[in-house]
Amino acid sequence: MLSAEEEKLIEKFCRINGIEADRELVFRALCHSSFTNELAQNGERTLESNERMEFLGDAVLELSLAKTLYNEYYLTEGEMSKIRAMVGSEKVLSSVAKTMRIGDFIFLGKGERQTGGAERDSILADAFEAVLAAIFLTGGLGVSVEFVQSKLSDYIERAVEGELILDYKTSLQELTQARFGSRPLYETLLDEGPPQEKWFKVGVFLDGSLMGEGEGRTKKAAEQLAAKHALEILKKSGAKK
Amino acid sequence: MLSAEEEKLIEKFCRINGIEADRELVFRALCHSSFTNELAQNGERTLESNERMEFLGDAVLELSLAKTLYNEYYLTEGEMSKIRAMVGSEKVLSSVAKTMRIGDFIFLGKGERQTGGAERDSILADAFEAVLAAIFLTGGLGVSVEFVQSKLSDYIERAVEGELILDYKTSLQELTQARFGSRPLYETLLDEGPPQEKWFKVGVFLDGSLMGEGEGRTKKAAEQLAAKHALEILKKSGAKK
Incomplete structure (x- = not known):
């Protein structure tokens, strides 16, 4: 009642x-x-x-x-x-x-x-x-x-229409600042191919440790994927604590 | 029609x-x-x-x-x-x-x-x-x-009622025999605790490589979990091929 x-x-x-x-x-x-x-x-x-x-x-x-x-x-x-x-x-x-x-x-x-x-x-x-x-x-x-x-x-x-791109980079930054008090840094690990067929590989680091990698046709897309992978790992480890 | x-x-x-x-x-x-x-x-x-x-x-x-x-x-x-x-x-x-x-x-x-x-x-x-x-x-x-x-x-x-335990060990063996022609081997990595509170950690190996690990109160349960993890990895790698 x-x-x-x-x-x-x-x-x-x-x-x-x-x-x-x-x-x-x-x-x-x-x-x-x-x-x-x-x-x-x-x-x-x-x-x-x-x-x-x-x-x-x-x-x-x-x-x-x-x-x-x-x-x-x-x-x-x-x-x-x-x-x-x-x-x-x-x-x-x-x-x-x-x-x-x-x-x-x-x-x-x-x-x-x-x-x-x-x-x-x-x-x-x-x-x-x-x-x-x-x-x-x-x-x-x-x-x-x-x-x-x-x-x-x-x-x-x-x-x-392909416009709904979730912003994993922002989510990751919010999480790492809240949990560890530090911001993720992105580093381009690979940048190859002719202008029309560029391919990037990006790593995201937290306090010097590699948290995730992502690849894509643009640096931005590769960064988003790297952030997504880092988020998955952080969420798993968070669940175990 | x-x-x-x-x-x-x-x-x-x-x-x-x-x-x-x-x-x-x-x-x-x-x-x-x-x-x-x-x-x-x-x-x-x-x-x-x-x-x-x-x-x-x-x-x-x-x-x-x-x-x-x-x-x-x-x-x-x-x-x-x-x-x-x-x-x-x-x-x-x-x-x-x-x-x-x-x-x-x-x-x-x-x-x-x-x-x-x-x-x-x-x-x-x-x-x-x-x-x-x-x-x-x-x-x-x-x-x-x-x-x-x-x-x-x-x-x-x-x-x-808890009776439907999926048999991951059998599934893993079927998969590895079909795909690689070899059988998975289980090895106990940890066996500790007093009789009432036993805890096991088991690894499953394929041709000498560790494919997955599992833990549990019985060796059987730990083996099933190890097989489950190995299956997940094999299925992911199969999807990429």
Whole structure:
């Protein structure tokens, strides 16, 4: 059961986003585990967090995007995979979550809120997927596809036209500054071929250690790929800590 | 347009598997790219292969499994992910495809058929997903979930009960024998801890080179993980060739 205050907040969140879904489910979609854990530890309330819904919402998102790409564009399997990965990325989903003001409505534990959880991309993207699950559980797939299209069709268009290039260099710099207090440096390891067929290989270094390499037709593209690889490695090592 | 013979085959395939779906879509789901490429090269017919449908069917499968796990079992997000990965694996899907006799009905190019394509796990698993897409495009998500449950509920039950352990060691041996003509060897790299808290680290070697490592509470579990890692590396390197 929601309190009167929670009810009012959820009502407002649904109204500003045009969401038709069961209010209890929307509430759960906005309950981060830090919030439900805190309540349980204080012996106040036992609530389920949005983690299971996020799992379901992720699959709803994947199918909504697959269906849209399959029906509305004539793309190969490989192109559809690539576009879906771009559009379904944490970066894109957290941007959408911000336009939906999920950060203003999400329920977080005190510690998580104090350390900026309401602006954290992973928390926002996960909550977006959980909200999508609430829509799916209430109204089924058709409504979910419509919702996904209303929020993501601009990104899909841009991805299909090849404009949606995720900026891995910026992401890497943000991460290394936050985690190690230092900036990544890029070094061209290879620069060969005639002007029309240039090929570059770039390494990205952190405090003198090679973190990742990337290749491409332009130095910029090679740097982005190197940053992407470094991010993958850092995220893996972060997960183990 | 299907020929009378194709029509008859598709009719039979649908009948023995209790599939209600548009016949043209089911036909496309069973058209491997080796077949459509061959027809195009011979200037006979231009058909689309099942690749785009497989992309869609994969997403239908993921959501069907997610919905089933979400609604019918009380599992954590991590448990649901693990079970879905097991049940949606190529090994499981190709087994199901075999019970559906997809290998008897699939359309392959001559070369692919001669080299055993009709028994190849990847081809069969992909065709299963494409058939699921045909069901989805004809009847929607509800029918698709029912179909997935009818084919996979035993595997889901077994996975939930922890019995569905994929045998990576056998898969690795099959792959290395086919590709390099040699068998993987396992060596215990670490064996420590008191009897109640044993911890093993195992390496798997191919022709003297370390291919992967795994750790676990039993030697068997560590070997399976080592084989899994080796498989991932071999599959990646195979994709690049």
